[in-house]
Amino acid sequence: MEHYERIEKIGEGASGVVYKARDRRTGATVAIKRLRGGGGDDEQLSEDLVREARCLEACRGHPCLVELRAAHRDAGAGAGAFLVMDYVGPSLAQVMRERGAGRPVPEAEARRLMRQLLDGAAAMHEHGVLHRDLKPDNVLVDGHGNLKICDFGMSRFAAATASTGHAPYTSPVVTLWYRAPELLLGSREYDAGVDTWALGCIMAELLSGAPLLPGRSEMDQLNRAFDTVGADDMADWPRFARLPRAGSPLCRKSRPPSRLREMFPALSTAGLDVLSGLLSCRPDRRLTAADALRRPWFTDAESSADQPRNACGARFSERVGGVAADAIVV
């Protein structure tokens, strides 16, 4: 890590501390994430590093996903595990906080941002990567106002088994407010739909300026989700009966149909079509990221307003140029 000069700490979360740094060899500004490792367990630390780095590596080169430059594992006492990434800018959560709580993003801007998030998600999913922690804190905003998905600390490659079509995955995953109904019901056989539900929550948050479903507990979260998007069809989902919490009284309570139209009265029909599609309770009816991008909201839009920005003068943050990436060393 001697190639990097630390500038300042820019973030800290469950999996590590993130620093802004300068690559002494190139002058480029980078973000270095030092992984914490589970309870000082060295093997776990290596596993965490390899998993996050492999998922990032599989997604390299996409403009809407944070770019990995290198991964380092130091040996010996006090050894650390580090991911070196392009420095992007503040998180979407930070930017929205600075705009002021409850201040909605205009629909055309929300569409531009959602196009980028869905494009990044579609690429991840095409590479077999499930992010499993999409939320505004894990989306970065560059100096042109373009978005990049970051923090692959919870991500993993989707694995299929011949018998079920799904491997049993870890649960719980995804931060509570962005967690899909099937996860709240205890599913361990989920798929990329957990990411697209989270993107639906982010879309709603952009359009209203506030989190859509700020639950206080798993059951409160599920209740809010059912009350907001309706739950009528969930029990008909073929996998429903196998869900560990299928017997919960919350699943038997009768619910009004989706309230999304009422909550977003100014949203165009095409916008509501995408929002409702991403927030379908039944995972098999939920839009995939790639399908969402084919809906009229995106295809009929005046595309000039939606193009990634590459000129200066955008509203968010500073911009740092990138240079060619290092080799990955894990």
Ligand SMILES: Nc1ncnc2c1ncn2[C@@H]1O[C@H](COP(=O)(O)OP(=O)(O)OP(=O)(O)O)[C@@H](O)[C@H]1O
């Ligand atoms: N490439 C980057 N460029 C700029 N800032 C970054 C970058 N990567 C991470 N950050 C900042 O550091 C914060 C924490 O990073 P990250 O989410 O990867 O860590 P974490 O420990 O997994 O966090 P959490 O537990 O909150 O999910 C981000 O929210 C962001 O503000």
